[in-house]
Amino acid sequence: MTGASMTGASMTGASMTGASMTGASMTGADTTSDGMTGPPAGSPLSRFAWHCRNNPKRELWFAWYATVIFYIIFFVVFFPVTKAEPPPHPWWSDAQVAAWFQQNHHGLLIGFGIIFAVAGMTAPQNALIAYSMRRMSVSRAFAYSYLVMYSLSAVPGLLLLCVVLSVGAMQTGLDPAATHWLFDFAFLSYIGTMGVFLVGSLVWMLAILLDKNRVMPKWFGYLNLCNALTEVVVAPAWIFHTGVLAWNGLISWWVNMVVFGIYTGAFITLLRNLIRREDFGDGPLPDLPSKAAGGNTPHGNTPHGNTPHGNTGAASLAGTAP
DSSP, rough: HHHHHHHHHHHHHHHHHHHHHHHHHHTTEEEEEEEEEEEESOHHHHHHHHHHHHTHHHHHHHHHHHHHHHHHHHHHHHHHHHHHOSSSHHHHHHHHHHHHHHTTTHHHHHHHHHHHHHGGHHHHHHHHHHHHHHSSSHHHHHHHHHHHHSSTTHHHIIIIHHHHHHHHHHHHOOHHHHHHHHHHHHHHHHHHOOHHHHHHHHHHHHHHHHHSSOSSSSHHHHHHHHHHHHHHHHHHGGGGSSSTTTTTTTTIIHHHHHHHHHHHHHHHHHHHHHHHHHSSSSSOOOOOOOOGGGGGOOSSSSSSSOTOEEEEEEEHHHHHHH
């Protein structure tokens, strides 16, 4: 009797499991190998809403997307809209500077108005970079020091230029010498050496080189050193008005812009990979999932076998961006 009852209970449980799986299939939801229900097969909006409610990495993905969107807006505003980059010539006369403000009057006001509205998107970026250092095997002092320094980095690295050039664009009747002073102050403060970025790049570099959790590749640590050096070679821009060391020169701007472009593209890609690999443990990060294996789990096989949390469906579902 007892054996028959147990067998019946097992069969009932199997039937209930089969019914649950059938129900999941009927609703169009995906299931992982461990039975967890994935995002429904519907519109992109419904899948996005599902990820917002259920994806354990939603905050990380939000910070990453905010970073990407911000840099797209930054490029559009600073290059075609305001024409603040490439920067104008530092040797211009008062009349030429006044003419530049007049020609770009609406672009400066509209473009920098957009920047003022989205400047807060730099905060999730800094938080995500600090998170990458928290995930490393190094002291938390690296992440916290970076976060403190970069909490103010938007002022010299972005907002000061926008405020000063906006003032110059709005004050159309200002004395030409005063307008020229605003012009010089804006571009020297923006392109000239900024210690916060110099030190911040070195902090991230040291954290990467000392890390044993394989959060970032070592070559990116050395790329941080290259980015830090760009803050050194621009220092002569405060002295030279012409040549390669002027603020629009080959070294001070063009070479630096190439390095910055490569650096930015690299850390955006690596941060995305970090989110996909994250297993919410404290050991070495696993490799990216293999497409050949057909899985979308972000952890796969860690150096110690499974993730510290085992094979959880939540972690498996979080590997793919919403």
